[in-house]
Amino acid sequence: MSAPSDSSTPRGEAWVWFSGLGLIVGLGMVIGLLSLVFLNGATVFWAPPVPVAQLDDGRTLIGQLAQRRIRAGSPADQPKYERQYQVGLRELNGNSYLWVDEARIKAETFPADILGLERVENGPAFVRPQSLRRSDGQVVAIAEPAFEVAFQAEVAAASAVREKLVEITRHRIGDVNAAMEQSRVGLRRAEDLKLADEIAARKAEIAVLDERYALLQAEAAKVTAGGAVASLTAQDAAGREVVVPLTQVIRAWFPNRLDTWGRVKLYGSRLAEFIFDEPREANTEGGLMPAIFGTLVMTVFMSLLVTPFGVITAIYLREYAQQGPLLRIVRISVNNLAGVPSIVFGVFGLGFFVYVLGGSIDQLFFADQLKYNNNTPVFGTGGLLWCSLTLALMTLPVVIVATEEALAAVPRGMREASLATGASKWQTIRDILLPASAPGILTGVILAMARGAGEVAPLMLVGVVKLAPSLPFDGSFPFLHMDRKFMHLGFHVYDLGFQSPDSDAARPMVFATTLLLIILVVCLNLGAIWIRNRLRARFKGASF
Amino acid sequence: MPSLMTPPSTSRIQVRPAAEREGRKDYISIRDYGFWYGQKKALEAISLDIPERQVVAFIGPSGCGKSTLLRNLNRMNDLVDGIRHEGDITINGRSIYDPGLEVISLRRRVGMVFQKSNPFPKSIFENVVYALRVVGVRDRALLEEACETSLRKAALWDEVKDRLDDSALGLSGGQMQRLCIARAIANRPEILLMDEPCSALDPIATGKIEELIHELKEQFTIVIVTHSMQQAARVSDRTAFFYLGKQIEYDTTEKIFMNPSQAQTEAYISGRFG
Numbered sequence: 009m010s011a012p013s014d015s016s017t018p019r020g021e022a023w024v025w026f027s028g029l030g031l032i033v034g035l036g037m038v039i040g041l042l043s044l045v046f047l048n049g050a051t052v053f054w055a056p057p058v059p060v061a062q063l064d065d066g067r068t069l070i071g072q073l074a075q076r077r078i079r080a081g082s083p084a085d086q087p088k089y090e091r092q093y094q095v096g097l098r099e100l101n102g103n104s105y106l107w108v109d110e111a112r113i114k115a116e117t118f119p120a121d122i123l124g125l126e127r128v129e130n131g132p133a134f135v136r137p138q139s140l141r142r143s144d145g146q147v148v149a150i151a152e153p154a155f156e157v158a159f160q161a162e163v164a165a166a167s168a169v170r171e172k173l174v175e176i177t178r179h180r181i182g183d184v185n186a187a188m189e190q191s192r193v194g195l196r197r198a199e200d201l202k203l204a205d206e207i208a209a210r211k212a213e214i215a216v217l218d219e220r221y222a223l224l225q226a227e228a229a230k231v232t233a234g235g236a237v238a239s240l241t242a243q244d245a246a247g248r249e250v251v252v253p254l255t256q257v258i259r260a261w262f263p264n265r266l267d268t269w270g271r272v273k274l275y276g277s278r279l280a281e282f283i284f285d286e287p288r289e290a291n292t293e294g295g296l297m298p299a300i301f302g303t304l305v306m307t308v309f310m311s312l313l314v315t316p317f318g319v320i321t322a323i324y325l326r327e328y329a330q331q332g333p334l335l336r337i338v339r340i341s342v343n344n345l346a347g348v349p350s351i352v353f354g355v356f357g358l359g360f361f362v363y364v365l366g367g368s369i370d371q372l373f374f375a376d377q378l379k380y381n382n383n384t385p386v387f388g389t390g391g392l393l394w395c396s397l398t399l400a401l402m403t404l405p406v407v408i409v410a411t412e413e414a415l416a417a418v419p420r421g422m423r424e425a426s427l428a429t430g431a432s433k434w435q436t437i438r439d440i441l442l443p444a445s446a447p448g449i450l451t452g453v454i455l456a457m458a459r460g461a462g463e464v465a466p467l468m469l470v471g472v473v474k475l476a477p478s479l480p481f482d483g484s485f486p487f488l489h490m491d492r493k494f495m496h497l498g499f500h501v502y503d504l505g506f507q508s509p510d511s512d513a514a515r516p517m518v519f520a521t522t523l524l525l526i527i528l529v530v531c532l533n534l535g536a537i538w539i540r541n542r543l544r545a546r547f548k549g550a551s552f
Numbered sequence: 553m554p555s556l557m558t559p560p561s562t563s564r565i566q567v568r569p570a571a572e573r574e575g576r577k578d579y580i581s582i583r584d585y586g587f588w589y590g591q592k593k594a595l596e597a598i599s600l601d602i603p604e605r606q607v608v609a610f611i612g613p614s615g616c617g618k619s620t621l622l623r624n625l626n627r628m629n630d631l632v633d634g635i636r637h638e639g640d641i642t643i644n645g646r647s648i649y650d651p652g653l654e655v656i657s658l659r660r661r662v663g664m665v666f667q668k669s670n671p672f673p674k675s676i677f678e679n680v681v682y683a684l685r686v687v688g689v690r691d692r693a694l695l696e697e698a699c700e701t702s703l704r705k706a707a708l709w710d711e712v713k714d715r716l717d718d719s720a721l722g723l724s725g726g727q728m729q730r731l732c733i734a735r736a737i738a739n740r741p742e743i744l745l746m747d748e749p750c751s752a753l754d755p756i757a758t759g760k761i762e763e764l765i766h767e768l769k770e771q772f773t774i775v776i777v778t779h780s781m782q783q784a785a786r787v788s789d790r791t792a793f794f795y796l797g798k799q800i801e802y803d804t805t806e807k808i809f810m811n812p813s814q815a816q817t818e819a820y821i822s823g824r825f826g
Binding site: 426427428439 | 626628631659660663666668670671672673683685686687732735736738739
């Protein structure tokens with residue numbers, strides 16, 4: 009027997025430090041990740057001053073500083089830096105971004121006349137404006153005091169025209185096209201079945217739609233030809249003349265003239281576009297509205313599907329099934345299901361939900377659609393419903409395990425009290441056990457939601473796309489289109505980061521999208537936690 | 553009332569004279585009853601008759617099987633896996649193990665109050681009318697009437713009549729237990745089983761519940777398990793003493809406490825063991 013230690017610290021106390029260290033490492037990594045995403049994501053929309061840089065080879069460039077990093081191969085004690093400028097004008101420069109050795113920059117100035125432009129095509133541009141050709145043909149030179157007011161007025165007018173055009177071409181003509189599609193399918197069917205009445209009716213429908221289409225085309229033409237297009241003549245850094253039609257301009261600002269409030273307003277306007285608008289330019293510009301909406305709707309549907317399934321299963325396992333070796337095997341299998349790689353669920357979803365279930369639904373309910381519309385599937389292809397179901401299946405074990413534990417944690421006294429009053433087992437479960445275990449069940453749903461909202465791999469197989477033509481929710485019956493493909497923030501991050509034609513332009517958007525995804529998941533979880541706490545408050549003080 | 557407020561004395565035990573009332577003498581009849589939890593025999597050769605509308609107390613040291621027997625009267629032990637019994641228990645002549653008798657309808661006739669008060673996390677009103685809700689009573693007026701009657705019988709009405717919609721979990725310990733009694737009698741059972749109903753209560757709350765038992769006796773047959781000899785003496789008409797799963801003695805309370813025929817009973821009652 010060893011001599012008793014007279015130290016006041018019991019042996020083994022060192023492990024406290026080890027476990028504390030584990031926590032610190034874990035916390036450090038989480039905080040590091042979040043701050044990296046936050047710092048990079050939140051600064052994307054900020055408009056800093058834009059320099060004109062003179063290089064030692066006589067070149068000049070105008071651009072917004074994008075990154076600064078140590079040059080590869082430079083000695084560690086005397087690091088040499090290089091800078092990446094976003095110079096814009098992709099149609100002239102070939103690339104929006106340019107790397108420059110810091111040592112080669114002779115001088116940097118911030119002239120007040122630099123103009124930043126966000127454009128519909130070819131990315132942004134940083135130019136020195138020369139003159140404005142107004143839509144009435146009048147030319148205003150930069151030196152004239154009326155220039156800036158006239159310029160912003162013309163930009164606003166051109167934006168209005170562009171939005172009207174988008175409204176006509178994309179939405180209204182899109183609706184006509186969708187209706188036309190339906191009518192054509194109907195016509196083909198009628199012709200095939202030789203239904204004279206319907207043929208006539210469908211032809212009449214098509215004629216009406218054709219007429220409407222022509223009208224909209226004419227309206228669109230009128231909008232574009234409503235007056236001469238205003239344009240801006242400017243010089244780029246090399247002194248080349250650039251003419252930008254103002255209908256191309258989404259936003260224009262003088263980055264070296266803005267005060268802080270102006271920058272905040274610009275930030276707000278870009279952020280609003282990011283959240284509420286549709287994407288442009290291969291998703292590297294514009295907004296994420298469809299992806300936010302898709303993620304939200306899919307997660308909510310997943311939760312609505314997985315909760316009843318999981319709860320019913322857990323009730324059976326815990327309350328009704330004969331406890332024994334068979335049940336143990338079932339339980340182990342359910343728990344193992346949680347460890348199956350998510351892509352496996354994607355493959356299952358594609359093979360079973362999409363092809364078998366969706367295919368059968370198409371055969372049964374959309375046979376005409378298949379036959380007369382070139383075998384275009386309705387449910388037999390990826391879509392919102394199948395994504396929700398696949399993720400529901402994937403998160404099922406989480407809900408089952410949480411519900412079982414919650415049911416087991418209901419005090420025995422409550423169960424006995426209910427049974428002793430003559431309630432049946434089902435009445436006891438419904439009236440006593442389920443309400444009492446609701447907070448625990450919701451904890452499981454929260455975990456399931458957190459996992460489901462961030463999942464991408466299986467979704468790529470069962471219905472998430474890079475660019476969906478329409479939201480899964482719109483004004484046409486049945487309003488919520490469970491068969492439609494949709495966009496998803498997680499997939500958007502993958503697509504921007506790895507599939508984008510312009511990786512430099514996509515980089516800031518990757519961070520911004522990631523930040524948005526994290527915020528969305530946090531909000532969903534906070535919502536669920538709020539509900540859970542309200543439920544918990546009802547049971548507070550229960551002493552058993 | 554004053555007798556209720558006197559603290560239980562250990563030196564002198566007050567015994568109520570047995571008041572024999574009209575009613576069936578063998579209302580609950582237990583015959584040669586044995587009971588096993590798995591391999592462990594918990595009860596052996598129990599035979600006793602409980603008369604209608606009387607209070608019978610089961611006493612004995614911990615683990616003697618008195619609670620097991622009580623919980624078998626409404627088959628609450630069915631929840632336990634691996635149980636087995638021999639012999640029979642009849643209530644009003646009908647076996648509780650009759651295959652034609654639903655255990656649910658048995659429990660509707662045999663109410664139960666537990667050692668720990670176990671109100672549901674619902675309102676006071678919903679707690680009381682729970683037994684009526686489960687049989688499908690929807691009529692609000694009927695439920696309200698039953699709620700008031702039960703709460704009055706449980707001597708709780710005056711304390712809670714203004715806050716029936718408050719959570720039952722906000723009541724005091726004694727009120728909660730009386731609420732549980734109100735809940736147990738709301739669907740008018742014939743028998744009320746009480747498993748150490750006062751063990752977690754202070755003397756004042758205990759006094760109220762004992763008073764209640766006297767009043768409920770007019771309508772219900774009551775079986776009470778208690779660890780308190782004083783309580784058994786105060787509330788019961790007949791007392792059964794159990795030891796190690798066996799029934800040692802069963803007689804009128806007066807006889808058990810004044811002149812027990814078994815040495816073990818006397819030893820237990822006088823506090824020499826148990």
